Amino acid sequence: MIQRIQSIYILIAEVLIATLLGIKLADLSANGELLEFFAKGILKGEEVVFNGLPILIFIGIITVLHVIILFMYKKRMLQIRLLVFTIILLLGLFGMFFYFAYAGFEGAKVAFKVPVAFPIVAVILDWLAIRAIGKDEALIRSLNRLR
Numbered sequence: 001m002i003q004r005i006q007s008i009y010i011l012i013a014e015v016l017i018a019t020l021l022g023i024k025l026a027d028l029s030a031n032g033e034l035l036e037f038f039a040k041g042i043l044k045g046e047e048v049v050f051n052g053l054p055i056l057i058f059i060g061i062i063t064v065l066h067v068i069i070l071f072m073y074k075k076r077m078l079q080i081r082l083l084v085f086t087i088i089l090l091l092g093l094f095g096m097f098f099y100f101a102y103a104g105f106e107g108a109k110v111a112f113k114v115p116v117a118f119p120i121v122a123v124i125l126d127w128l129a130i131r132a133i134g135k136d137e138a139l140i141r142s143l144n145r146l147r
Contacts, residue, residue: 004073004132004136005132006128006129006130006132006133006136007070007073009125009126009128009129009132010066010069010070010083010125010126010129011066011070012125013066013121013122013125013126013129014063014066014067014070016118016121016122016125017059017062017063017066017090017118017119017122018059018063019115019118020039020059020115020118020119021039021056021059022038022039023038023039023113023115024036024037024038024113024115025037025038025039025097025112025113025115025116026097026101026110026111026112026113026116027110027111027113028042028101028105028108028109028110028111029108029109029110029111030105030106030107030108030109031105035049035105035108037100037101037110038052039052039055039056039059040052040055040056041053041055042100042104049104050100050104052100054096055093055096055097055100058089058092058093058096059093061089062086062089062090062093062122065082065085065086065089066086068082069082069083069086076133076136076137076140077137079133080130080133080134080137083126083129083130083133084130086126087123087126087127090119090120090122090123090126091119091123093119094116094119094120097112097116097119
């Protein structure tokens with residue numbers, strides 16, 4: 001299972017998305033106040049100004065899907081379908097970051113941090129995993145033809 005390159009891609013994508021739970025995503029400056037954007041919401045000190053439950057749910061679903069996909073190495077076509085679904089969820093998560101940063105505050109200045117790009121990196125890794133799984137499937141089908 002882990003010796004396949006697509007498993008490494010999926011594992012790295014899973015770790016990147018799971019790290020979003022504890023890392024600061026952005027700093028916001030609105031109405032002269034400094035706010036911090038985490039996955040659990042937008043915080044002013046310890047006070048939650050904007051709840052981030054949808055982002056937490058998306059991150060949780062994506063992480064669980066990556067774990068499930070990692071252990072479905074015998075069902076390659078289902079693995080590919082779930083990876084495509086995960087890519088769609090990752091793009092939605094990326095869009096939610098921008099929505100949460102700009103929607104709640106009028107004229108806010110946002111300084112995004114590097115972890116905001118993790119969903120895009122995970123999309124690329126998932127796409128690479130899909131390509132590798134497709135190559136495995138083609139190899140298996142060609143070997144079955146020879147028998």
